Amino acid sequence: xxxxxxxxxxxxxxxxxxxxxxxxxxxxxxxxxxxxxxxxxxxxxxxxxxxxxxxxxxxxxxxxxxxxxxxxxxxxxxxxxxxxxxxxxxxxxxxxxxxxxxxxxxxxxxxxxxxxxxxxxxxxxxxxxxxxxxxxxxxxxxxxxxxxxxxxxxxxxxxxxxxxxxxxxxxxxxxxxxxxxxxxxxxxxxxxxxxxxxxxxxxxxxxxxxxxxxxxxxxxxxxxxxxxxxxxxxxxxxxxxxxxxxxxxxxxxxxxxxxxxxxxxxxxxxxxxxxxxxxxxxxxxxxxxxxxxxxxxxxxxxxxxxxxxxxxxxxxxxxxxxxxxxxxxxxxxxxxxxxxxxxxxx
Amino acid sequence: xxxxxxxxxxxxxxxxxxxxxxxxxxxxxxxxxxxxxxxxxxxxxxxxxxxxxxxxxxxxxxxxxxxxxxxxxxxxxxxxxxxxxxxxxxxxxxxxxxxxxxxxxxxxxxxxxxxxxxxxxxxxxxxxxxxxxxxxxxxxxxxxxxxxxxxxxxxxxxxxxxxxxxxxxxxxxxxxxxxxxxxxxxxxxxxxxxxxxxxxxxxxxxxxxxxxxxxxxxxxxxxxxxxxxxxxxxxxxxxxxxxxxxxxxxxxxxxxxxxxxxxxxxxxxxxxxxxxxxxxxxxxxxxxxxxxxxxxxxxxxxxxxxxxxxxxxxxxxxxxxxxxxxxxxxxxxxxxxxxxxxxxxx
DNA sequence: AGCGTATGGGAAACCGGTGTCATTGACAAG
DNA sequence: CTTGTCAATGACACCGGTTTCCCATACGCT
Numbered sequence: 001x002x003x004x005x006x007x008x009x010x011x012x013x014x015x016x017x018x019x020x021x022x023x024x025x026x027x028x029x030x031x032x033x034x035x036x037x038x039x040x041x042x043x044x045x046x047x048x049x050x051x052x053x054x055x056x057x058x059x060x061x062x063x064x065x066x067x068x069x070x071x072x073x074x075x076x077x078x079x080x081x082x083x084x085x086x087x088x089x090x091x092x093x094x095x096x097x098x099x100x101x102x103x104x105x106x107x108x109x110x111x112x113x114x115x116x117x118x119x120x121x122x123x124x125x126x127x128x129x130x131x132x133x134x135x136x137x138x139x140x141x142x143x144x145x146x147x148x149x150x151x152x153x154x155x156x157x158x159x160x161x162x163x164x165x166x167x168x169x170x171x172x173x174x175x176x177x178x179x180x181x182x183x184x185x186x187x188x189x190x191x192x193x194x195x196x197x198x199x200x201x202x203x204x205x206x207x208x209x210x211x212x213x214x215x216x217x218x219x220x221x222x223x224x225x226x227x228x229x230x231x232x233x234x235x236x237x238x239x240x241x242x243x244x245x246x247x248x249x250x251x252x253x254x255x256x257x258x259x260x261x262x263x264x265x266x267x268x269x270x271x272x273x274x275x276x277x278x279x280x281x282x283x284x285x286x287x288x289x290x291x292x293x294x295x296x297x298x299x300x301x302x303x304x305x306x307x308x309x310x311x312x313x314x315x316x317x318x319x320x321x322x323x324x325x326x327x328x329x330x331x332x333x334x335x336x337x338x339x340x341x342x343x344x345x346x
Numbered sequence: 347x348x349x350x351x352x353x354x355x356x357x358x359x360x361x362x363x364x365x366x367x368x369x370x371x372x373x374x375x376x377x378x379x380x381x382x383x384x385x386x387x388x389x390x391x392x393x394x395x396x397x398x399x400x401x402x403x404x405x406x407x408x409x410x411x412x413x414x415x416x417x418x419x420x421x422x423x424x425x426x427x428x429x430x431x432x433x434x435x436x437x438x439x440x441x442x443x444x445x446x447x448x449x450x451x452x453x454x455x456x457x458x459x460x461x462x463x464x465x466x467x468x469x470x471x472x473x474x475x476x477x478x479x480x481x482x483x484x485x486x487x488x489x490x491x492x493x494x495x496x497x498x499x500x501x502x503x504x505x506x507x508x509x510x511x512x513x514x515x516x517x518x519x520x521x522x523x524x525x526x527x528x529x530x531x532x533x534x535x536x537x538x539x540x541x542x543x544x545x546x547x548x549x550x551x552x553x554x555x556x557x558x559x560x561x562x563x564x565x566x567x568x569x570x571x572x573x574x575x576x577x578x579x580x581x582x583x584x585x586x587x588x589x590x591x592x593x594x595x596x597x598x599x600x601x602x603x604x605x606x607x608x609x610x611x612x613x614x615x616x617x618x619x620x621x622x623x624x625x626x627x628x629x630x631x632x633x634x635x636x637x638x639x640x641x642x643x644x645x646x647x648x649x650x651x652x653x654x655x656x657x658x659x660x661x662x663x664x665x666x667x668x669x670x671x672x673x674x675x676x677x678x679x680x681x682x683x684x685x686x687x688x689x690x691x692x
Numbered sequence: 693a694g695c696g697t698a699t700g701g702g703a704a705a706c707c708g709g710t711g712t713c714a715t716t717g718a719c720a721a722g
Numbered sequence: 723c724t725t726g727t728c729a730a731t732g733a734c735a736c737c738g739g740t741t742t743c744c745c746a747t748a749c750g751c752t
Contacts, residue, residue, distance in 0.1 A: 006464065006467075008707090009709060010709095018732085019733075020709075020710090021710080021731075021734095022732075024709070024710060024711095025730095028710090032729065032730065033729095034729085034731085037730080052708085053467065053707090053708055054466060055401050055467070055707090055708080055709090056405050056709040056737090057708080058401040058709090059399070059401045059708080059709070059737050060708080060710040060711080060736080060737055061737085066442075076423040076426040076629075077422040077423075079422075079426060080422040080425060081422075083447075084447065087447060094465075096412075097444060097445055098442045098444050099429060118397055120442060121352075121399070228629070228632075257633055261635055264635060265635075284633075287574045287603055354738055356738075364701075364702085366738085366739075367701070367702065367740080367741085368700090368702080369739095370740060370741095371700095378699065378701090379701090380700060383700080398738085398739070399737090399738055399739065401737090401738080402737070403738080403740080404707095405707050405737090406706080406741080407739085407740070694751100695752085696749105696750090696751085696752105697750085698747105698748090699749095700748100701745090701746085702745080702746100703742105703743090703745100704741105704742090704743090704744105705740105705742080705743100707741100710735105710736085711735085711736080712734090713732100713733090713734090714731105714732085714734100715733095716729100716730085716731080716732095717729095717730090717731105718729085719727085720726090720727085720728105721724105721726080722726095
């Protein structure tokens with residue numbers, strides 16, 4: 001009877017006149033193998049174009065080779081950067097990536113995730129912010145026995161479960177840069193409540209102002225939710241102030257684009273009348289006019305590292321190089337910052 | 347001995363005092379079952395929280411429940427919209443989505459894909475443009491026995507394997523709109539060679555001009571490659587012309603943003619001095635100033651439909667509703683188009 | 693009562709791998 | 723010449739489902 005599908009381990013074993021087990025040993029690079037035998041089996045494998053069936057392997061090994069990406073991040077570029085970083089790490093391994101967006105705000109979010117994890121029995125999941133900041137999600141993974149690594153803007157878990165950037169420090173440095181340019185009235189467009197990144201960035205902002213002895217009236221802080229529109233609305237509030245700020249730090253680029261928009265509508269020139277610093281260094285930052293000075297967040301590298309952490313120890317050759325847990329963001333200087341006008345007159 | 351993992355079909359069978367096969371029948375809703383038995387088994391399943399192991403199922407059924415998304419599209423928003431549409435379709439089914447970016451231009455691209463498909467034995471793949479336009483990829487899927495559906499901007503395969511938008515017609519309508527506003531010198535920023543969408547959009551543009559009896563000198567066409575930078579460069583070429591165009595159709599939004607950028611650098615006012623129409627309706631279109639008049643491409647719906655086509659017939663309850671194969675793009679009018687100045691003086 | 697037939701349900705093989713343990717032969721040590 | 727050790731390999735059960743086939747019972751009919 002003609003076999004229809006791909007060759008199996010049995011075909012290889014039969015043709016090479018060895019047992020399945022020996023073929024299995026060849027595949028798994030067992031050291032206890034005669035070189036002649038190995039060669040013979042390898043030849044047959046090559047000739048047949050045999051590829052082990054991952055489903056069967058998964059069943060026998062009682063674990064599968066799927067890594068989940070769980071996210072509820074609204075920014076497409078960010079999500080795709082993470083995907084790219086993950087896939088880079090998974091490339092060459094036997095793991096594949098399955099993507100699971102979560103509906104933040106949905107009451108059944110946790111239940112959905114549990115269902116997903118239990119059904120698919122994933123080898124591990126990578127948690128993207130903001131859902132990664134949710135401790136009950138991490139506890140759920142633990143309870144189910146699913147490995148996980150969280151990405152975030154501050155260290156909120158042990159090194160094996162965490163890959164973080166130093167948002168607070170990065171924003172402090174960015175703000176210090178504005179201060180060094182001579183700015184004293186600096187506004188903040190904050191991120192949404194409940195986002196750890198929003199909090200870290202705000203703290204970094206306050207750190208810098210505090211260290212420079214600059215007062216931060218509540219009116220200089222406007223809330224946003226990381227969207228273009230919210231940035232626009234926040235900027236309108238800030239630009240109505242008398243005197244108005246000479247610089248604004250925006251907690252992400254998307255909102256910074258909204259701020260630019262708002263400033264332009266009032267006929268303000270950037271950076272002459274208003275300096276702006278963003279965060280993320282998404283493509284939008286380089287595409288607005290003027291190009292945005294912003295903080296670059298090494299997101300793909302973080303995701304890559306997170307994925308490597310996840311599959312570390314999964315026998316398949318991945319060396320036990322300790323993956324870093326902290327990634328440093330850097331300030332990218334472009335054209336949206338200049339000294340304030342009133343500094344020149346001083 | 348304490349079982350460590352999740353309950354299996356054997357546990358259910360033992361506790362319900364039936365055979366594995368009967369449990370299997372319950373799971374698969376076999377009609378030849380006594381209601382009492384069914385109830386009893388269902389109770390045990392609920393009590394244990396039993397969930398069938400997809401790996402074991404995949405092995406026994408000789409097929410798995412993974413749908414691949416194969417893409418080499420540089421636009422993050424587009425890719426994510428497709429993912430969202432796919433996941434919508436897959437939601438509630440037992441299928442999961444695995445993502446596979448391809449390195450267009452890589453010589454081993456086809457070999458990489460073959461390797462991926464053979465190893466993972468995917469149930470099916472969804473092909474995004476531009477790779478979906480590559481016939482050898484489709485043939486590869488056929489040869490391997492992997493189902494596939496292609497997304498594209500023109501019908502290039504039979505309805506079972508294709509979900510298309512009507513780019514040509516949509517661009518014709520968009521261009522007719524520019525003509526109706528009074529424009530006669532209209533430039534085109536074309537997409538990259540080898541992209542079907544680029545060709546279709548160009549053809550639609552030419553259709554409209556031809557029907558209106560407007561000549562299209564070669565100089566009015568500038569090549570781009572769908573990136574912001576290429577749009578900027580193309581616009582610089584077009585805006586150097588004497589007389590310069592009063593309107594430009596850009597084959598996508600990203601390049602349109604570049605055109606806006608270039609126009610602004612020359613002190614041109616949009617839309618007074620230059621009207622611009624884009625394509626895609628990505629978020630960028632609403633965020634540039636002025637908001638971009640563009641063609642909206644129902645990409646998530648297309649992806650949803652494509653995924654439904656893929657899993658159609660996979661027993662699991664999905665009705666045999668015939669999924670549409672052609673999706674209509676629509677013109678979204680925003681602020682980047684106005685009548686030309688010289689029309690007013692005429 | 694005897695018999696065919698439909699229906700519910702079980703035993704065992706199978707899917708394609710891996711783990712455990714036994715077997716074999718070669719060789720060094722006693 | 724035995725015995726022990728070790729390297730190389732095979733036999734067989736197992737992972738958790740599905741499929742095939744077969745049996746037992748209940749029912750309708752003559």
